Amino acid sequence: MNEQNAYYEDACQILEHASLFKGVDRDTRCSMVSECQAVTWKKAETLNPDISMTYLYIILEGKMKVTQVDPESGRSVSLFLLSSGDIFDTFTLLDGKEHIVFPIPMSNMKLLRIPIVRAREWIREFPKFNEAFLPYLGEQLRQLESFSQSLVFHDTTTRLANLILHHTGQHPDEQEGHYPVRLINNLSHESLAELIGSVRSVVSTQMQKLKEEEIILSKRGKLVVKDLKKLMQRCDVFCKGKI
Amino acid sequence: MTNEYRQEMKTCIEKLLKEKPAEEALKTAVEQVFSKALDESIVVGESIESVVYEVMEGIDESLAEEKKKELYLHRASELILDAVHHKILEQLCRDEKNVLRAKAQLHETLEEGTGRLQAAMEAFRHYAEDKHRMKLLEDLHKTEQKTVELIHHLAEKFRYNKYKT
Numbered sequence: 001m002n003e004q005n006a007y008y009e010d011a012c013q014i015l016e017h018a019s020l021f022k023g024v025d026r027d028t029r030c031s032m033v034s035e036c037q038a039v040t041w042k043k044a045e046t047l048n049p050d051i052s053m054t055y056l057y058i059i060l061e062g063k064m065k066v067t068q069v070d071p072e073s074g075r076s077v078s079l080f081l082l083s084s085g086d087i088f089d090t091f092t093l094l095d096g097k098e099h100i101v102f103p104i105p106m107s108n109m110k111l112l113r114i115p116i117v118r119a120r121e122w123i124r125e126f127p128k129f130n131e132a133f134l135p136y137l138g139e140q141l142r143q144l145e146s147f148s149q150s151l152v153f154h155d156t157t158t159r160l161a162n163l164i165l166h167h168t169g170q171h172p173d174e175q176e177g178h179y180p181v182r183l184i185n186n187l188s189h190e191s192l193a194e195l196i197g198s199v200r201s202v203v204s205t206q207m208q209k210l211k212e213e214e215i216i217l218s219k220r221g222k223l224v225v226k227d228l229k230k231l232m233q234r235c236d237v238f239c240k241g242k243i
Numbered sequence: 244m245t246n247e248y249r250q251e252m253k254t255c256i257e258k259l260l261k262e263k264p265a266e267e268a269l270k271t272a273v274e275q276v277f278s279k280a281l282d283e284s285i286v287v288g289e290s291i292e293s294v295v296y297e298v299m300e301g302i303d304e305s306l307a308e309e310k311k312k313e314l315y316l317h318r319a320s321e322l323i324l325d326a327v328h329h330k331i332l333e334q335l336c337r338d339e340k341n342v343l344r345a346k347a348q349l350h351e352t353l354e355e356g357t358g359r360l361q362a363a364m365e366a367f368r369h370y371a372e373d374k375h376r377m378k379l380l381e382d383l384h385k386t387e388q389k390t391v392e393l394i395h396h397l398a399e400k401f402r403y404n405k406y407k408t
Contacts, residue, residue: 043247186290186293191287220293221293221296222292
């Protein structure tokens with residue numbers, strides 16, 4: 001992508017705030033961007049499960065979920081919710097092996113793509129990028145650890161409370177004092193269930209309970225947290241009790 | 244992307260209002276924008292609540308000049324419910340077809356399995372007769388009884404009627 005491309009400046013700017021590019025100076029970052037191709041994915045677009053075999057994708061705008069589906073039962077689990085600054089797919093970037101997953105764009109997305117072979121060279125070629133890449137990888141591993149730990153140790157109520165808490169912003173809305181929830185605030189109960197390894201009916205019941213207890217509520221059709229303290233207590237109490 | 248449906252609905256109605264009366268524009272816009280949004284929300288797992296809210300906002304804003312706005316908003320809610328209902332019907336019909344197909348398959352497998360057991364039984368008879376295995380021939384009634392029992396077991400366990408909904 002050359003400097004005249006409409007995406008170029010935006011991409012350089014967006015990636016400045018991405019943890020993956022933390023500490024990478026502007027010149028290096030922009031030169032990395034210039035090596036990439038700009039691509040767009042439409043919301044709900046069907047993508048090939050092996051899309052990550054040849055390219056690494058860097059998300060500039062929008063969000064996507066990375067899902068595994070059991071062909072026998074049709075049940076699915078969403079392992080990652082990726083948004084601006086995230087990459088897809090870390091697994092193939094690391095080992096180059098086939099990794100069949102179902103990436104689903106949850107909004108219109110703008111991305112950069114770079115041949116995976118070249119992306120691996122980046123890690124060796126740019127020490128600052130390498131420095132930032134390791135903590136990013138660590139964060140993803142922790143996320144997976146937390147997910148599997150939660151599946152074993154926690155009940156659905158706690159898992160759901162943890163999921164909401166994980167995506168809740170720290171600063172309340174000035175007017176009404178509600179805490180915004182990012183990324184998962186407009187998801188269906190079925191989708192939330194995929195993220196905590198449960199089923200829709202259970203999540204619907206638990207969401208209703210959290211609403212009745214005035215911990216969460218729906219604002220303009222989207223999920224917000226009304227009582228953060230109670231939500232945190234809900235996570236703490238249950239976690240301590242179960243581990 | 245936040246508020247994409249609100250904006251899309253607004254743009255769509257404003258465009259349609261130049262050619263059609265409000266009620267008609269509303270109907271067309273719900274058919275076009277909301278139905279698409281509904282399909283997308285099912286694929287990506289977006290809540291119907293957020294989609295409906297956004298679409299209603301778009302309608303509300305685009306009908307700002309209309310005197311009967313409240314009436315049109317009510318009409319929009321009916322149209323949206325109809326669209327959701329229609330989508331559920333489509334899905335149920337698909338599921339029903341799958342259930343019927345599975346039932347027919349179950350019936351077919353059961354018939355086929357019964358046929359195989361009977362064919363095996365026949366083969367024992369032919370074998371005993373061809374090879375003059377008189378003891379085997381004498382004992383065939385026991386084998387026949389076992390075959391009937393096995394067929395009965397299959398029919399009991401997987402009988403077609405059991406899966407009637």
